[in-house]
Amino acid sequence: MDQPEEAAPAVSSVDDAAQTISALEGELATAGTRPQFDALFKRAQALTMHIETDGSLGTQERAAVEQHLRDILKRARVDYDRNRARANSALAISAERLALFVETLAEAETIPAVQEVRADLRLVRASLQGASAWAPRDAQARAWEQWQTANQTAWNTLNERWKQNELSLAALLDRAETEMGRGNPRAAKTKIKEFHEQTKTAESSHASMKMLRVRARELWDRATIASKERHEAYVLIARKRLDYMRTLLGRTQQNRHGVESDVSTLELNLQKAQTDVAVALLRGQLEERRKELRRLESETAGLLQRISEAEKVVT
Secondary structure (H helix, E strand, C coil): CCCCCCCCCCCCCHHHHHHHHHHHHHHHHHCCCHHHHHHHHHHHHHHHHHHHHCCCCCHHHHHHHHHHHHHHHHHHHHHHHHHHHHHHHHHHHHHHHHHHHHHHHHHCCCHHHHHHHHHHHHHHHHHHHHHCCCCCHHHHHHHHHHHHHHHHHHHHHHHHHHHHHHHHHHHHHHHHHHHHHCCCHHHHHHHHHHHHHHCCCCCCCHHHHHHHHHHHHHHHHHHHHHHHHHHHHHHHHHHHHHHHHHHHHHHHHHHHHHHHHHHHHHHHHHHHCCCHHHHHHHHHHHHHHHHHHHHHHHHHHHHHHHHHHHHHHHC
């Protein structure tokens, strides 16, 4: 069954007509979208037809009402055309901006430059959404297709720049891995520190950066363990060397005491010598033992120094 047509506003007198037209003026004052204007034009058309057939209105009254209605429709048409013109202008400006964005992306070498274009694209999208209420559908379709192309280009460019940074960051971790393979955890940690420093400026996708940070953390932990094991091994060797040097020091000090005793004995015998031959022989022996004593004293001092340094390592 056919739906009944929208009933025209009831008009049975001049006052009723004035009230109905005032209602249309109110709708015109608040109309902001094309569907609202379309509804207003439809209601005005129905009112016009009703006025033409309303026998309760005199000739002059009908003419006045019709003139008032024509004035409202004229204002509505002006507003309607203005809105469509603004929408078409907004689409044209957006098209120019989108073309410029694509050119800018082709030359963008840094992520901030790409992100700036993406921020501008969001502004253009808002402008297109506002114009969509008025622009012709084919113009809307072309504008949105152009926006989608520019937006996809920006996204692809951003991912390319992200990938470059990811490869650079991963290369640092690869070098850290290589240093670990060489048994050099300190150099590995240096590379990991360079990685963290570079992440401050080398932007990447959240997911990729998370994976790289996890890898860096694992490498750092491995390097820390390797450094600890290496230090423990070094300390163990240092303790063995310390024990050896202490034993050697004991022997040296024992030998020095023996030589000191020999020197004392020779000095006493020299005082008691009766002949020149005996004196000469004892002096030679005494000089030899004093020389040996100086060597042992120097060796003792050197051992004491090395022992002191070794004790700092193992404690």
